[in-house]
Amino acid sequence: MEMDLGLAVIRVALGPMLVLHGWNKVFGGGGLRGTAAWFESLGLRPGRLHARLAASTEIGAGTLLTLGLLTGLDALAYVGLMVVAALTDHRGKGYFVFKGGAEYVVLVALVAIGLAATGPGAWSLDHALALDLAGTGWAVAAAVGGVLAAGALLAAFRRPQEVPAP
Secondary structure (H helix, E strand, C coil): CHHHHHHHHHHHHHHHHHHHHHHHHHHCCCHHHHHHHHHHHCCECCHHHHHHHHHHHHHHHHHHHHHCCCHHHHHHHHHHHHHHHHHCCCCCCCCCHHHCCCHHHHHHHHHHHHHHHHCCCCCCHHHHCCCCCCCHHHHHHHHHHHHHHHHHHHHHHECCCCCCCC
């Protein structure tokens, strides 16, 4: 019971956090237009596509993780999102988040991989539906698959603006 409680607490911490990140991309200050402009500034083109893709992935994966449904696949989405964030917005800023570094996104990705390894616990839809999407193989798939998905996205769509030579 303690393990199930702990896993439920982790899911309720991590899932809604990602849902709110996606929600903010759509309905926050600048809305999707502002998010698209921000993605363009990061070199993710077209920004409109990436704003929608990121928001929908965050809302979807966050909702599913909160419910404990398709946990191994959710973890893969988390890792992909966090690797893209680390290699774009946090790149070259060191580790600590208070300096703009990747501390936060690394932590989120690693916790998601941990959930892929342990599973979401008995208080989850995966358990209720007898879905076995957790374990060592799923943790490895989440880590490797997330990195590969992020790499493919960046290779296909990242076009940073060139800085003119002085």
